[in-house]
Amino acid sequence: MDERIKLLKKYFGYDDFREGQEELTGSILNGTDTLGIMPTGAGKSICFQIPALLLEGITLVISPLISLMKDQVSTLNQAGIHAAFLNSSLTAGQYRLALSYAKEGRYKIIYVAPERLITEEFLEFALNTRISMVSVDEAHCVSQWGQDFRPSYLKIVEFLDRLPVRPVLSAFTATATREVIEDIIRILRLKAPTVKVTGFDRKNLYFAVETPKDKFEALKNYMQDYKDQSGIIYCLTRKVVEEVCDRLNREGVPVTRYHAGLSDAERKTNQEDFIYDRKPIMVATNAFGMGIDKSNVRFVIHYNMPKNIESYYQEAGRAGRDGESAFCILLYSGQDVITNQFFIENNNDNEELDPETLKAVKERDRERLKKMTFYCFTNECLRDYILRYFGEYGTNYCGNCSNCLTQFEESDVTDISMKLIGCVSQSRQRYGMGVIVDTVHGNKTAKLRQYHMDENEFYGSLAKEAVYRLRQVLNYLVLEDYLFLTNEEYSILKLTDKSWEVLEGKKEIIMKLAKEREISKKEKVKKSGLKKAAEKDARKTGNGKQNYEEADEVLFELLRKLRSDIAKEEKIPPYIVFSDKTLLELCLHMPLSEEDMLSISGIGRFKYDKYGERFMEAIKEYKEKAETD
Template sequence: MTKQELLKTHFGYDTFREGQEAVIDALLAGKDVLAVMPTGAGKSICYQVPALMMKGITLVISPLISLMKDQVRSLNQAGISAAYLNSSLTQGQYFTALRYAKAGRYPVIYVAPERLTTEAFLDFALSADISMIAVDEAHCVSQWGQDFRPSYLKIEEFVAQLPKRPVISAFTATATKEVREDIARLLDLRDPFCTTTGFDRENLYFAVKTPKDKYKEVHDYIMEHPDDSGIIYCLTRKLVEEVCGKLIRDGISATRYHAGLSDEERRNNQDDFIYDRCHVMVATNAFGMGIDKSDVRYVIHYNMPKNMEGYYQEAGRAGRDGDPAECILLYGGKDVVTNQYLIERGQENLEMDAATQQLIRERDQERLRQMTFYCFTHDCLREYILKYFGEYGKSYCGSCLNCQTEFEEKDITEEAGAMVRCVQSCGQRYGVNVILDTIRGASTAKIRQYHMEENPAYGDCAKIPARKLRQIFNYLVLRDYLALTDDGYTIVKLTGSSESLLDGEKHLTMKMPKEQEPKRKEKRSRLSKASAGELGEQDEPLFQRLRALRLEIAREEKIPPYMVFSDKTLIHMCILKPGNEEEMFNVTGVGRYKFEKYGKRFIDAVQNM
C-alpha cells in the first residue's frame, strides 16, 4: 500500500497533518530525521507509516512503560501487529515476545532504553533486520533537557554494535535550539532532515491566576465542567494526596498518580482515568508522558512548574483531539521556593561530575526564572511561550487571559517602599502573609503574637486591596527587590536592590488590571468544531448516543473509549449522519479496519435517532 492508503486504512485520515508527509518521505529515502512537533501533532504516525512500508523491523525507543503500552494498544486497535519489551513483562512473556519478533511477526517493536544493551536483547538485535530506530521523547538524551535520562545515552552504543546501521529518527514535542543540537550529536544523526512544525496549539486557551484559595478555584472550575476529563498537576506527592482527597470528599470523581504509589495502584488509577471511570486525574509530573487520551478538556497546574519545557509538555496534554481546551496555571509565592528545593535535590543522584551538576543547577535556576516571568507577565501568554521556544507570533492572540484583560500602568512606589521597610524593620524573619497583613493594618493572631502592630510600616497600605498588594509583592520578587528563602518555611528577605526603595527616590511602575470585570472568554463547548464544522444543539442527543455506544464497545473490548473513535470523529458523524459504507468513509478518523469492526453499529445508531 502507498503511504496515503496506509494512513486511511489504519488511521482513518484522508490527508497528513502539517509536517508529517515530509518526515515520512525523508525516512523512506533513507535519511535520518530530527522532528520537533507539538503534542497532538501526530509524531507517532511519522514513524509508524514508514515502519509498515520498510522491509525490516522498526524499533521505537520509549522512556515509559505506560507510553509503550498505550502506543502498542493503539496500533493493535488499528490492525497493526506491534509489541513492547520492558520490565512489566515476566521472563516468559519477554522471551516469547522476542521469539515472535525473530519470526517477523511485529513490524514495530517498542523497547525501553535500559533493555538495549542487555545480553538477551542484543542477541536478538544482532541477528534481526532492523530497518529503522525511532527515538521517542528524544529530549531525554540531553542533560540540558527538562527530563534527562542517562539510559538514553546507551542508544548510540547500541547502534554502534549493529551489523548494519539503520535509519535513525528522533522526535520530541519541546526542545530549545541547544537541546536540538544535543539530540543530533548524542544520537549521531548523520546529515538529518530537521523540521520544527511550530509550537503553537491554537485550540488551547492559556491563563495564569493567583487565587487566594487554590482549592476553591479548582473545585469551582470542575463543578462548571462536570462531564469533562481533566488533569490537575501538583508539585509534590503530599499535595496530590491532599487535593485528590478533598475532591473525592466533595463528591467529585477523581483519582491520583505519583511515584509513591505501588506499581499496581498507579496502573489501576491510570486506567480509571483513561477508561473514563474517573473524570479527574490529580498527579505529579510523573503522570502523562505518552498517554494518548485525546479528550482531556483542561489541564490545571496547582503550582508553577520549574521550567517552561515541562509546563508546555504537561499543558499540551489538553485538547490533543484539536477541540478547544484550557490550560490554567495557579501561581502562589511558595511555588518558587518549592521549585528551588526540587532543583537542588534533583541533582544529587545524576551520573555527572560536580562541575557539570553545578552548571545544570545554574541553568535550571535560569529556567525557573523564565517560568516565573511567565506567571507575572501582562503580555500575551501564547506569545511568551512561542518566544521562549524561538518562534514569534502575534502580540495579541485573543485566546489567553491576558489578551482578554485590560491593563493600565500604575505607580507602586509607595506600596513597594512600605513592603521593603516592613521586611527590614522586622529583621527579615517572617513570611509573605505576615508582611502583607502588617502593611494592611490587620489584627490577626500572628500579627499580635509577633508584635507586628508596632512595626513602623503597620497600616501604611490599609486602603489598598489585599489582592493588589499581593500582585505588587510578586512583582518585587520578580524584579529582585525582595527574595523568598526556605528556612523551614518561606521567609521574605531583602536583596541588593531593596535599599533603592527605602528613601522613596526610586520610582516604580507596573501594569495592573483595570478596575473592571475582565472580558469573559467565550464558553467553550466540546461541540465547537472549527475543523469539522459547527454542530447544532439539536444534535447533542445524537452525540451523547454515539458516546454511549462508544463506551459500550470500549467496555466489551476492555480498551479506552478514545481508541474506538475520538470525540472529533463522533462529532463529524453527527454532522454527516452517514447512512452507508461510502458515507462512513467520509468521516474523519474512520478507516477500513475500524469500519469493519464498528462501522455498522455506528451507522445504525445514527439512522435510528
C-alpha cells in the same frame, strides 16, 4: 497516489498529512537522520510509523515509559498494524515469546525501553535482525538540560555502536529549547539531520493563571461545571494529591489518584480507570501522564505551579489532543515557589553527574523556576509568553487566554517602585522578596526584628498598600530588570543599572494592572466540543434550525455510549475505538454509506470494517426516530 497517503488513509483514516509530517516521513524514507519538534497532539507518532510500514526491516521505537508503549502498541494493533513492546511489565516467558515472534517477522514496529537495549538477550536478537530504523520518542530525555533527563537514554548510542549496520535514526519531542535541540543532535550523533520544528502553539488550548485565596474552593467550582468531562489535576506532592483526591471524592466528583507512593497494582488500576473513563478525572503528581495518548482530556488544572515552563507546557498539552477546545488553568500561590526551590536543592535524580555539572544543572533549574514564576505574574499574553520561551514570537495577543480576556488599565507605580528598590538598597542587597515586602508593609515579625529590618528607612512606608499589589510590582521590577533575583539556593534581590534611574527620579514606572475580569471567559471555555463545531458547521452550511445543537447533542451521547460498549467488549480505552473528534464528525455529517463513512476523519478501512456497520446503524435509528418525533 503517494504510498504514504494510502497507508495514512488505510490505517489512520486521514486523507492528508498534517504540518511537518510529509517532510519528516520523506526524510526518513530517503535514509536521512531526522529530528522532529512538534507540539503534543500534532501527530509525531505517524512520522515514524508510516515509514516503518514502508521500510523493509523492523523499526525499533525507544520509549521511556511502560504506559506510553502499551498505549501506542494498543492503538497500532487496533488500527490493524502488528506491533509489540518489550519492557519490564512482561514476564520472562512473555518477553521470550515476543522476541521469537519478532525474529519471525511478525512485527514491523517494536517498542523497547532504553534499559533493555544492551541486555544480552536483546542484543542477540538485534545483531541477527534487519533493523531499518531506530526512532527515539521523547528525545528531550537524552539531554541533561531537558526537563526530564533520563541517564538510561545515553545507552542508545552504545547500542547503535554495536549494530553491524547503522540504521536511519529519527528522534521526536514536543518541548525543546534551542539548547536541548542541539544536545539531542550531538548526543545521539545524528548525521546531517533534517530538523523540522513545526511550532509550539496549541491554538485550541485556553490558558489562565489564577491566585485564589482558597485553591480547593476554586477547584470545586470548576468541578461543578466539568465533572462529567475527562481532566487531569496536577499537584506538586503526594500529600496534596491525597488531600485533593479525598476532598473531591467527598464532593461526589468521579476522581482517582496517581503518585509514586502507591503500589504498582494501584497505580495500574487507577490509570486504567482514568483511561477507560470509569473515573474520568485524575489527580496526580508529575509522575503521571507521559505517553498517555488520551484524546478526550478537556481540561488540565495545575493545583500548584510546576518548576519550569517545559514541564508546564508538556503537562498542560495533555488536554485537547483531539484538536477540540480544552482549557489549562494554573492555580498559583507563593508557597509553590518555596516547594519547588526545595525540590531543586534536594534533587537526587541526577546522582550520576559530576559535582560541577550538577551545580550547573541546579543553576539552570533555578533560572527556569524564575521564568515559570514570571509566567504567573505577567500581564501580557500567556500564550505569547510560553511561545517566546521556546523561541517563537507572535503578536502578544491570542484572544484565548485569561490575560487577553482581562481588561487592564495603566497605573503609575513609580512611588511604590522607589520604596521597594530603596529598601533593597538600604538593606545592602542581602534579602529576598518576602523580607522586602514584609518590611515596606511594616509587618511586626521576629524575623524582621532579628534582621533589624524594622530599623530600615523604608519600614512601613507602604503599609496602606495590599501585600498582593506589592508582590505584583516587585515581580514586575524583576521581570523588567529594575531588580535582579539571584539563582542561589536562597534567592536574593540585587540592584541593577536601571535601579538607579528609578531611585534618582529619572524613570517613571507605568504598569498594567487588572481592572476587571470578563465573566464571559468561563463560558467561552465551556462552549467546546460538539456545540462549538455544530455552530461552525451551521454557519458554513446555512443550517438555521434552532434545535440543531440540541438534537446533535443527543446523537453525540448515543454514539459515546456505543463507543463505550465496544470498548468494554474489546477491553480497550474508548478513545482508541474513535476519538471525540471522529464522533463529532459523525454527528455533523451522519454518514449512512461506506463511502461517506470513509470520508470521516479518523476512520480508515480497518476501523470501518470493524465498527462501521454498528455506528451507521445507530445513526440510521436516530434519524428515523427524529423524523417520527
